[in-house]
Amino acid sequence: MKKTLFVLITAMVLVFAFAATAMANTSSGTITWSAAAPNNSPATPHKGYAYNTQKCLVCHAVHKASPTGQVLLGDTVANACNYCHVSTTGVSTVHVYNNDPATFATDTVFNHSNKCTACHAVHGADTVNQPDLSAKILKDPTAASAEFQIESLPSNWDVTSEGTDRAGALSAFCTACHPYFTGTYADSDADGNVTGSSGVGGPYNSHIMTSDFASYDPANGATATGIQVAWASSAYCTSCHDSGADTVADNFPHLTSGARFMKSAEYAGAAATAAASPTQDGVCLKCHRGSADTGVQFDF
Ligand code: HEC
Ligand code: HEC
Ligand code: HEC
Ligand code: HEC
Ligand code: HEC
Ligand code: HEC
Structure with missing residues (x-):
């Protein structure tokens, strides 16, 4: 009796051992991201795909994908990035939207x-x-x-x-x-x-986008000519939409503390704060005043 039980248990252990081995080799679900070689040139799951890299299955599953996901992902395409970039536990070192998916849903x-x-x-x-x-x-x-x-x-x-x-x-x-x-x-x-x-x-x-602002030479019907009306360049979108830095809390152009991604200040070079409203005057004064008493209202 004891011997039979022993044989039975041994057999069961072997069955489970083989099953476990088979499970360990299963790769039709998703796998964990590894930044080690050969995945490291470059070390991102978003490009650098080669025959021997292991990147596709970090996001897609071939047979065991979530029934509620899209394109064989664990979730919808809209939420496909949250897992790594919009959560405190995400594997990426780079996070946006304050780690809170609610901040981009509305x-x-x-x-x-x-x-x-x-x-x-x-x-x-x-x-x-x-x-x-x-x-x-x-x-x-x-x-x-x-x-x-x-x-x-x-x-x-x-x-x-x-x-x-x-x-x-x-x-x-x-x-x-x-x-x-x-x-x-x-x-x-x-x-x-x-x-x-x-x-x-x-x-x-x-609005004109230029870094040439020493002397105002308008082509658009203004009375002022040859004077200085701006004290900072407007050459880029980020000249005016200047709120946000590469930190989790304040990240342009995802979610920033400034309305329409802008800062507001009394004059060029003065302490700037996040704009509470896109229509507040500080979003213009930060370039159209040169100091506390030069510029719009004082010189032109
Ligand atoms: C970082 C996650 C991620 C990785 C890694 C990844 N994908 Fe995707 N894949 C997505 C997302 C998200 C979409 C949906 C894209 C969209 O709708 O713009 C997608 C869509 C697709 C599509 C549908 C066509 C399309 O562009 O919408 C195919 C095919 C595909 N992926 C194949 C692959 C293959 C093959 C690899 C590996 C070489 C791979 N993916 C690696 C996330 C990933
Ligand atoms: C499986 C995790 C994973 C998913 C899902 C994922 N990423 Fe990434 N992403 C990474 C990793 C890892 C890097 C490389 C940077 C690092 O080391 O963290 C990266 C890098 C990036 C970068 C460049 C960051 C930088 O400054 O170098 C961008 C942009 C980015 N991902 C956007 C997305 C978007 C958009 C999606 C969804 C469509 C997405 N990622 C889904 C893991 C992921
Ligand atoms: C000289 C400053 C300045 C420059 C340069 C500038 N913007 Fe703006 N932008 C503003 C201000 C101020 C507002 C807010 C105006 C408002 O709410 O009525 C705004 C609002 C916007 C809006 C939202 C309002 C709308 O009409 O849809 C968008 C989108 C926008 N800008 C995109 C851009 C892009 C893209 C660039 C670069 C190609 C750019 N801006 C360059 C100052 C600027
Ligand atoms: C309107 C366009 C836009 C949308 C929508 C957008 N991004 Fe970006 N993203 C950018 C731009 C532009 C940059 C580069 C900013 C820079 O480096 O100056 C960027 C950079 C990033 C980076 C790198 C950040 C860093 O600090 O280097 C990550 C990660 C990222 N985006 C993820 C996402 C994810 C996840 C979503 C959706 C939840 C998303 N982005 C939606 C435009 C966008
Ligand atoms: C893929 C298209 C796309 C790109 C690229 C894009 N935007 Fe937008 N942007 C939108 C849409 C759609 C909206 C309105 C809905 C929203 O706010 O998401 C918007 C809204 C805005 C607003 C107004 C924000 C608000 O809701 O009041 C500003 C400012 C803006 N974008 C600036 C930029 C700047 C600067 C860039 C480049 C870094 C950029 N956008 C790139 C599509 C885009
Ligand atoms: C980032 C700097 C910057 C910001 C912010 C800015 N401007 Fe300007 N603005 C300039 C520059 C530079 C010029 C060109 C001056 C020159 O040609 O000498 C200019 C020119 C102008 C002109 C003359 C344009 C023409 O067609 O002749 C007007 C009007 C003007 N800005 C209004 C505004 C208003 C209103 C705001 C706020 C909503 C604003 N600006 C925000 C830099 C800025």
């Missing part, structure tokens, strides 16, 4: 609430490759697939791997969705659309 003046994959190409294809931005997997606004095609971007807004101007490349990226903020005067074609684009409303004049 539209406020402090965030971009459109989904991550509208701006980021998760597999790193057709991205802005300006060297300082190439890791950010941002969709290239000049790619054929871009929402709007702007023909005449400023020459320094170069999104290729040759581009030296980070802020310029970033500005170009923004115009993929916000095209009518690109230009200066009379920024419209005969068709009423923004110069070089199709299908977006105009005509509008948008």
Whole structure:
């Protein structure tokens, strides 16, 4: 009797051992991200795929995907990034939206609430490759697939791997969705659309984007000429939309403490605070006053 029981138990142990071995080799579920070789050139799950790297299954499962997920992911595409970038336990070292998915689920003046994959190409294809931005997997606004095609971007807004101007490349990226903020005067074609684009409303004049502000030489009907009216460059989107730093709490252009990603100050160089409203005067005074008593209201 005892012997039979022993044989039975041994048999069962063996069965479970084989089962466990088989389970350990199962890879049709998702796997844990490893930044070690060969996954390290570059060490991101978003590009650098080779025959021997192990990246696809970090996000997708082939047979055992969640029935409530999309494209074989554990969750919807809209929530596909939370697990690593919008949670305190995420495997990535880089986190956004204050680690709280609720902060991008609702539209406020402090965030971009459109989904991550509208701006980021998760597999790193057709991205802005300006060297300082190439890791950010941002969709290239000049790619054929871009929402709007702007023909005449400023020459320094170069999104290729040759581009030296980070802020310029970033500005170009923004115009993929916000095209009518690109230009200066009379920024419209005969068709009423923004110069070089199709299908977006105009005509509008948008605030001039220039670093040449020593002497005001308006082409647009102002009475003042030859004087200084601005004390800081407006050359980039981030010249004005200047709130947010690369920290979890305050991260441009995801969620920042400033309304419409802006800071507000009494004059150029004065202490700036997050703008409580996009229409408060400090968002203009930070450039149109040179000190506490020069500039708009004092000199012009
Ligand atoms: C970091 C997570 C992640 C990794 C790693 C990843 N994917 Fe994806 N994959 C996604 C997401 C998110 C989508 C949905 C993309 C979208 O809707 O824009 C997607 C979509 C897809 C699609 C559907 C087409 C599309 O673009 O929507 C295919 C096919 C695909 N992935 C294959 C792969 C393969 C093959 C690999 C490895 C070489 C891989 N993925 C690695 C997250 C990932
Ligand atoms: C499985 C975890 C995982 C998922 C899911 C994931 N990522 Fe990542 N992501 C990483 C890792 C790891 C890196 C490399 C940076 C690091 O070491 O943390 C990275 C890097 C990035 C970077 C560049 C960060 C930098 O400054 O270098 C961006 C942008 C990014 N991911 C966006 C996304 C988006 C958008 C999604 C969803 C479509 C997504 N990621 C889904 C793990 C993930
Ligand atoms: C993929 C398209 C897309 C890109 C690229 C994009 N945006 Fe937006 N942006 C939107 C949409 C859609 C809204 C309105 C809904 C929202 O706030 O999410 C918006 C809203 C805004 C707002 C108003 C915020 C608010 O809700 O009050 C500002 C300011 C802004 N974007 C600036 C930028 C800047 C600067 C960049 C470049 C870093 C940029 N956007 C890139 C689509 C885009
Ligand atoms: C409107 C466009 C837009 C949307 C929507 C967006 N991002 Fe980004 N993201 C950017 C831009 C632009 C950068 C680069 C900012 C810079 O480095 O100046 C960036 C950078 C990042 C980085 C790197 C941050 C760092 O500090 O280096 C991560 C991670 C990231 N995004 C993840 C996400 C995730 C996750 C979502 C959705 C929950 C998302 N992004 C939605 C435009 C966007
Ligand atoms: C000279 C400063 C300045 C520059 C440069 C600038 N903006 Fe703005 N932008 C503002 C101010 C101020 C507001 C808020 C105005 C309001 O709420 O009526 C704003 C609002 C916006 C809005 C939201 C309101 C709307 O009309 O949809 C978007 C989107 C936007 N800017 C995108 C951009 C982009 C993209 C760039 C770069 C290509 C850019 N801006 C360059 C000052 C600027
Ligand atoms: C980041 C700096 C900056 C901010 C913020 C800024 N401006 Fe300007 N602004 C400039 C520069 C630079 C010029 C060009 C001055 C020159 O040509 O000498 C200018 C020019 C102007 C002009 C003359 C434009 C023309 O067509 O002749 C007006 C009007 C103006 N700004 C209004 C505003 C208002 C209103 C705000 C706030 C909503 C604002 N600016 C915010 C930098 C800025």
